[in-house]
Amino acid sequence: MRFLIFSSRTAKEILRDTLNLFFGLGFPLVLIVLLTAIQSNIPVPMFELDHLTPGITVFGLSFMTLFSAVLISKDRESALLQRLYTTPLTSSDFIFAYALPLLPIGIAQCVICYIAAIFIGLEPQITILYAVLFAIPVALFYIFLGLICGSVLTVKQVSGICGALLTNLSAWLSGIWFDVELVGGTFKTIANALPFIHAVELERAVFSGNYAGIFPHIWWVAGYTVIAIIAAVFLFLRQMKKQ
Amino acid sequence: MYAIKTEGLTKIYKDLTAVDNLNLAIEQGELFALLGVNGAGKTTTIKMLTCLTKPNHGDALINGNSIITDTNKVKNIIGVSPQETAVAPNLSVKENLELMCGIHGFNKEKRLSKIKELSNQFDLSAILNKRAGKLSGGWQRRLSIAMALISEPQILFLDEPTLGLDVLARSDLWDTIRALKGKITITLTTHYMEEAEILSDRIGIMKDGKLLALGTADEIKISAGKEKFEDAFVAIVTEAVKL
Numbered sequence: 001m002r003f004l005i006f007s008s009r010t011a012k013e014i015l016r017d018t019l020n021l022f023f024g025l026g027f028p029l030v031l032i033v034l035l036t037a038i039q040s041n042i043p044v045p046m047f048e049l050d051h052l053t054p055g056i057t058v059f060g061l062s063f064m065t066l067f068s069a070v071l072i073s074k075d076r077e078s079a080l081l082q083r084l085y086t087t088p089l090t091s092s093d094f095i096f097a098y099a100l101p102l103l104p105i106g107i108a109q110c111v112i113c114y115i116a117a118i119f120i121g122l123e124p125q126i127t128i129l130y131a132v133l134f135a136i137p138v139a140l141f142y143i144f145l146g147l148i149c150g151s152v153l154t155v156k157q158v159s160g161i162c163g164a165l166l167t168n169l170s171a172w173l174s175g176i177w178f179d180v181e182l183v184g185g186t187f188k189t190i191a192n193a194l195p196f197i198h199a200v201e202l203e204r205a206v207f208s209g210n211y212a213g214i215f216p217h218i219w220w221v222a223g224y225t226v227i228a229i230i231a232a233v234f235l236f237l238r239q240m241k242k243q
Numbered sequence: 244m245y246a247i248k249t250e251g252l253t254k255i256y257k258d259l260t261a262v263d264n265l266n267l268a269i270e271q272g273e274l275f276a277l278l279g280v281n282g283a284g285k286t287t288t289i290k291m292l293t294c295l296t297k298p299n300h301g302d303a304l305i306n307g308n309s310i311i312t313d314t315n316k317v318k319n320i321i322g323v324s325p326q327e328t329a330v331a332p333n334l335s336v337k338e339n340l341e342l343m344c345g346i347h348g349f350n351k352e353k354r355l356s357k358i359k360e361l362s363n364q365f366d367l368s369a370i371l372n373k374r375a376g377k378l379s380g381g382w383q384r385r386l387s388i389a390m391a392l393i394s395e396p397q398i399l400f401l402d403e404p405t406l407g408l409d410v411l412a413r414s415d416l417w418d419t420i421r422a423l424k425g426k427i428t429i430t431l432t433t434h435y436m437e438e439a440e441i442l443s444d445r446i447g448i449m450k451d452g453k454l455l456a457l458g459t460a461d462e463i464k465i466s467a468g469k470e471k472f473e474d475a476f477v478a479i480v481t482e483a484v485k486l
Contacts, residue, residue: 005345009331009338016333079327083390086323088315157460217360 002089010076014067014105024067025109028060029116034121049122051225054131054203055176057110058196061139062170064106065146066162068098072116072150073158075237091237098150099232106139107132114148134214140201147232151239155229157210173202195224244307246271246428247292248399249327250302254287254452261287261480263452266302269445274429276419276439280451280477281411283431286326288449291328292430306397322396326403328383332376336367336386339375340344361389364443365419392423399423402430407436410462417442442474448476 014020032053039047046052075081079181083096114128149162171177173187180188193196196218205213245273246331249270256260269275277285290296294314295393302309308316330339340361344354361475363369375386384404391399398435404420405413423429433439440460448452448463450455456463456479460472467475 002346002348005342009334009342012338013331013333074332077327078332079325080331082295082325082327083329083387084346085295086318086321087343087394088318088348130439134265162271 003093003097007101011101013091028056046200053117054207055200057113058199060109064142068146069149069158069162073155102143132207137225144228144232151235170196189239249303253300255299273444276443276446277432278439283449284452320397322389322391322399324387324401330375337371343390347394365389398428436473
């Protein structure tokens with residue numbers, strides 16, 4: 001199981017980067033605390049913990065894209081990947097080794113967000129466990145999106161596109177901070193055509209126990225995840241050949 | 244059997260012939276240098292010989308194994324230290340070595356003995372727990388070569404091993420390469436004439452993908468009618484430009 005050896009390296013590289021820990025874990029936690037504080041002074045239903053927390057967990061997962069994309073693009077630029085392509089590791093070893101270690105990191109991030117929310121007033125309930133489970137396809141979408149970006153972009157481009165553009169898109173077009181219905185028009189159409197808002201609505205429905213409400217959002221998330229996985233495998237193999 | 248034998252090896256990128264009908268035979272245990280200015284086709288040659296890129300025409304046999312049809316066998320008998328340092332920056336020196344041991348499927352006992360052996364050979368013992376990314380360029384290059392030797396390769400490829408190093412680090416690395424001489428077949432690329440002359444048993448001079456001269460440093464000087472190797476190199480390359 002050579003890919004496990006390389007997976008362990010992926011996890012170490014990500015977890016030892018303090019910036020990763022700050023943005024991936026610290027930032028969502030700060031947002032939960034800050035928005036809850038605002039909500040306690042100026043009540044906004046959007047920022048009530050049972051509405052806000054599922055959205056924040058999805059937003060936090062968008063950093064998985066940044067983590068995997070930065071790591072892969074750095075490995076490409078430093079020629080570490082070139083070295084490893086001359087070893088007996090296979091293409092599937094590489095893809096699994098880059099993707100799989102991020103899944104437990106993403107799940108841990110969701111769990112920590114919910115624990116933090118419980119500390120500041122969220123009522124503990126079994127649906128938290130279901131929400132964490134339903135976050136897995138969302139996490140996979142973001143992780144494989146990172147593989148796509150890492151396979152085609154330079155380190156500099158990754159910082160701009162995944163670090164700034166994607167996290168902003170994921171934030172503004174997800175309905176976490178404001179109701180997209182209120183904006184309406186083209187903005188709403190674009191938001192509904194992308195997976196972010198559906199991932200948030202899926203998590204909110206699962207968390208609130210409204211299982212009928214997970215449809216059609218789960219299909220959007222699943223569809224985008226499958227497309228991301230296929231595109232990631234194709235583009236990763238293409239850059240492997242280019243080496 | 245030759246360690247490396249190329250037969251009409253050719254690589255074409257769109258309208259650029261990076262390597263043009265290369266015919267070369269390198270003996271077992273030989274230290275062979277491919278010398279040339281930037282863009283001469285040295286790195287592309289190494290990339291083909293290490294199965295990183297496929298030739299458009301021709302083939303090469305690495306200890307009798309084709310780089311086109313026996314890639315897995317080739318990968319099991321070669322070690323590669325790419326032009327860039329190619330180390331995992333957030334892993335310690337020891338973890339980098341362990342990573343390569345794991346990828347090559349070593350058991351714990353062999354892993355420990357290999358790390359001890361290479362740490363001694365490359366004077367890495369004192370820095371085993373340091374993060375690779377914090378090391379100087381010279382030490383990173385030394386680690387990179389040690390990583391390439393983990394698999395006990397029969398043939399070692401060093402792509403511009405001293406590029407960007409200061410005089411002292413270069414001298415240290417030359418000592419390291421000299422110590423390997425005779426124990427293993429080494430093919431290195433360089434654009435430093437002094438490096439090729441001092442280290443190599445034989446030298447191949449490349450320009451625009453073509454092999455212009457082949458022989459020992461003395462043979463090349465005699466054939467070019469020059470006393471200094473640098474003058475011989477300039478004469479050979481300039482003559483090729485005129486033609």
